[in-house]
Amino acid sequence: MSAILAWVPVGAQKRHVHTVVEIPRVEARVIPIGTEKMQILLQVDEDGKVFMPHVGAPIANPQEFLRYKGGRRWLREAYPAQGGTFLGVPAFHVKYKDGTHNTELRYVSHQCHASDGVETTAVALSDYVTSLEVRLIFCAYAKENVIKAHTEITNAGKTPVELLEYASSALNLEADKYLLTHFRGDWAVEMQPVHEQLEYGTKVIESRRGTQGTRNENPSFLLSLGSDSFSEEYGDVLAGGLCWSGNFTLSFDRSVNGRLSILAGIASHASAYPLRPGKTFVTPDMVWTFSMEGAGGASRNLHRWARREGVYRGGTITPTLLNSWEGAYFDFTTPVLTGMIDDAARMGLEMFVLDDGWFGTKYPRNSDKCGLGDWELNSAKIPEGIEYLAAYAHEKGLKFGIWIEPEMVSPLSVLAETHPEWVVQSPGREIYQSRNQWCLDLSNPAVQDFVYGIFDRTMQLAPGIDYIKWDCNRPVVSFGSPYLGNEQDRFFVEYVQGLYSVMDRIREKYPDVMIQCCAGGGARVDYGALKRCNEFWTSDNTDAISRATIQYATSMVYPACAMASHVSAVPNHQTGNVTPLKMRFDMAAAGRLGMELQPKNLTEEERALAMRCIASYKGFREVVFTGDLYRLSSPVDSDYYSFMYVNEDKSKAVVFEFCLRYQARESRDRGLLLKGLDPARTYKVVEQNVDQSCWWGNGQFFHGDFLMEGGFNPRLVQSGASAIFVLEASQ
Numbered sequence: 083m084s085a086i087l088a089w090v091p092v093g094a095q096k097r098h099v100h101t102v103v104e105i106p107r108v109e110a111r112v113i114p115i116g117t118e119k120m121q122i123l124l125q126v127d128e129d130g131k132v133f134m135p136h137v138g139a140p141i142a143n144p145q146e147f148l149r150y151k152g153g154r155r156w157l158r159e160a161y162p163a164q165g166g167t168f169l170g171v172p173a174f175h176v177k178y179k180d181g182t183h184n185t186e187l188r189y190v191s192h193q194c195h196a197s198d199g200v201e202t203t204a205v206a207l208s209d210y211v212t213s214l215e216v217r218l219i220f221c222a223y224a225k226e227n228v229i230k231a232h233t234e235i236t237n238a239g240k241t242p243v244e245l246l247e248y249a250s251s252a253l254n255l256e257a258d259k260y261l262l263t264h265f266r267g268d269w270a271v272e273m274q275p276v277h278e279q280l281e282y283g284t285k286v287i288e289s290r291r292g293t294q295g296t297r298n299e300n301p302s303f304l305l306s307l308g309s310d311s312f313s314e315e316y317g318d319v320l321a322g323g324l325c326w327s328g329n330f331t332l333s334f335d336r337s338v339n340g341r342l343s344i345l346a347g348i349a350s351h352a353s354a355y356p357l358r359p360g361k362t363f364v365t366p367d368m369v370w371t372f373s374m375e376g377a378g379g380a381s382r383n384l385h386r387w388a389r390r391e392g393v394y395r396g397g398t399i400t401p402t403l404l405n406s407w408e409g410a411y412f413d414f415t416t417p418v419l420t421g422m423i424d425d426a427a428r429m430g431l432e433m434f435v436l437d438d439g440w441f442g443t444k445y446p447r448n449s450d451k452c453g454l455g456d457w458e459l460n461s462a463k464i465p466e467g468i469e470y471l472a473a474y475a476h477e478k479g480l481k482f483g484i485w486i487e488p489e490m491v492s493p494l495s496v497l498a499e500t501h502p503e504w505v506v507q508s509p510g511r512e513i514y515q516s517r518n519q520w521c522l523d524l525s526n527p528a529v530q531d532f533v534y535g536i537f538d539r540t541m542q543l544a545p546g547i548d549y550i551k552w553d554c555n556r557p558v559v560s561f562g563s564p565y566l567g568n569e570q571d572r573f574f575v576e577y578v579q580g581l582y583s584v585m586d587r588i589r590e591k592y593p594d595v596m597i598q599c600c601a602g603g604g605a606r607v608d609y610g611a612l613k614r615c616n617e618f619w620t621s622d623n624t625d626a627i628s629r630a631t632i633q634y635a636t637s638m639v640y641p642a643c644a645m646a647s648h649v650s651a652v653p654n655h656q657t658g659n660v661t662p663l664k665m666r667f668d669m670a671a672a673g674r675l676g677m678e679l680q681p682k683n684l685t686e687e688e689r690a691l692a693m694r695c696i697a698s699y700k701g702f703r704e705v706v707f708t709g710d711l712y713r714l715s716s717p718v719d720s721d722y723y724s725f726m727y728v729n730e731d732k733s734k735a736v737v738f739e740f741c742l743r744y745q746a747r748e749s750r751d752r753g754l755l756l757k758g759l760d761p762a763r764t765y766k767v768v769e770q771n772v773d774q775s776c777w778w779g780n781g782q783f784f785h786g787d788f789l790m791e792g793g794f795n796p797r798l799v800q801s802g803a804s805a806i807f808v809l810e811a812s813q
């Protein structure tokens with residue numbers, strides 16, 4: 083039974099009118115949502131409330147929860163709403179036209195269907211007083227052990243409502259301890275892992291930057307259950323990632339009884355979303371995984387799902403490349419670029435990417451001070467045209483890529499002069515600049531068409547543009563959209579929806595073009611962007627030492643096939659560090675390898691090493707792109723960073739090791755314990771790119787169990803030393 087309390091107008095005689103809406107009784111049931119090794123249970127009580135009694139390893143007889151006796155006080159609803167008797171942090175909070183805030187969701191029906199190893203369960207809930215409908219959708223990937231969840235909210239009533247909170251998904255679980263691993267960061271120091279025990283209360287990870295959602299935190303995490311320590315191999319770990327490239331919130335609420343409620347979704351920050359009658363709001367997907375094999379197991383699950391679906395054409399080999407940015411910056415003409423293409427071809431690279439600086443006529447883009455928005459070729463720099471450059475690259479056997487930053491406009495640009503109303507702005511207030519630029523208002527359909535047009539026209543600059551680097555170099559501040567008028571609450575949500583609709587149109591017309599998502603380095607590394615992009619730019623920091631931590635933490639959630647990693651010059655332009663060229667190549671070989679320097683500045687010896695490293699990379703990259711990752715030692719806790727990839731049938735593996743800091747010559751005498759090999763098979767172990775191996779067993783055959791039990795002990799004793807070994811099974 084639920085009661086409606088209606089206030090009569092102020093000034094009129096006060097009296098309470100109660101009408102009671104009958105909530106139909108339903109059959110109690112348990113709805114299992116499961117993969118081979120993960121299960122979420124939903125339990126429907128007779129009053130229609132839907133609880134979540136279990137998240138973790140599969141329970142064979144989940145219906146036994148129906149016989150459970152005891153209080154329900156400790157249990158949380160599967161999608162807790164503000165209202166009823168609920169006092170916690172709500173997944174869902176609605177303000178109605180009459181000013182009330184109460185929603186009580188009850189079970190209506192559910193449906194399941196399965197196809198291609200994915201079982202989809204849709205649970206329909208309704209608020210019987212306000213006719214608000216909520217559908218919880220779960221897609222369970224049996225083999226990948228991933229459950230992807232989102233929510234669909236329909237206003238079936240007659241008046242508009244305001245969505246104040248609208249999480250994609252909520253999970254409730256119970257353990258003695260919860261060790262949260264999340265990723266703080268900033269420009270050139272992205273993805274720094276933070277481990278912290280969750281105490282009582284609410285821990286929130288969020289972004290309010292509008293664009294560049296992953297600059298300071300990533301919408302992903304790992305949670306080690308019942309443990310004080312982070313383990314690669316052991317223990318129960320729940321992990322997740324939100325598929326959204328804008329403001330997000332992940333909250334972890336540990337209640338007084340010890341249970342933990344996790345909410346993941348769009349941040350409600352300045353986004354009380356208006357939902358008109360008859361309209362449906364679809365939240366972004368949240369991807370969950372669970373593993374009893376520690377953090378390593380959780381990462382491998384996410385990677386497998388990412389290669390199947392989370393990354394656009396994930397797991398397919400993308401070309402090695404030379405990018406012009408750090409080698410030329412804005413300072414180039416055709417001969418500089420053709421010279422780079424010649425060198426790239428000679429070194430065995432497979433693509434040339436022309437970065438920033440090729441456009442702008444009235445305001446030529448010769449620095450970051452002007453030109454964004456004016457995507458016409460600067461023919462003073464490249465009089466022969468992009469067509470000429472692309473053809474030149476293609477003749478040399480290289481693919482050709484080009485950079486754009488379509489969401490942005492320079493105040494000094496023809497675009498800013500002709501369409502000032504397209505700029506994100508708030509009436510009467512300064513439009514603050516960051517990197518001398520403003521944001522375009524992607525909530526406006528006219529701007530969406532313009533941004534689509536930039537991509538489309540860039541693709542027409544030459545036949546066979548193979549790759550686009552899509553950059554985004556600032557956040558949104560002092561937000562406002564001239565287009566949205568007095569509905570500014572829609573801005574942050576509709577900006578990202580606008581961006582995705584542009585990208586989806588692009589994908590329809592250009593399914594084969596490779597797209598890199600970049601945002602001033604790694605500020606757009608999320609599964610919302612990656613659904614539309616082949617890869618991400620991990621960081622503008624290409625120093626191999628810094629990259630060790632950045633790539634290590636990135637690998638906890640995102641797969642190597644999408645992680646762009648470039649060899650740059652020394653001293654490193656960001657950090658000033660000098661690291662050996664071999665170490666820079668070995669670090670870049672952990673993902674999609676590229677180079678980003680002026681090859682003319684390499685010595686003959688360095689060039690020869692580059693050619694050797696690129697050639698050997700081509701021989702093992704398939705294992706990097708499609709194999710299972712095992713992290714062996716952490717660059718944060720150890721002076722050595724080591725990890726390996728193993729292909730699906732365990733016939734081939736690649737082992738990487740880096741000495742990051744010298745401590746003591748003897749510290750690495752103990753063998754490196756390899757993982758994931760077949761213990762009974764023999765593997766030929768060959769170090770790459772050296773004449774003199776750092777391991778006594780180089781070139782010989784060893785059983786998998788010997789290699790996994792400490793027999794493998796390469797000696798890397800100086801900081802900057804690194805090694806890559808390829809292991810191939812002999813039968």
Ligand code: DGJ
Binds near residue numbers: 407555622
């Ligand atoms: C920021 C990116 O991260 C760099 O790689 C480069 O493309 C510059 N923008 C160009 O302005």
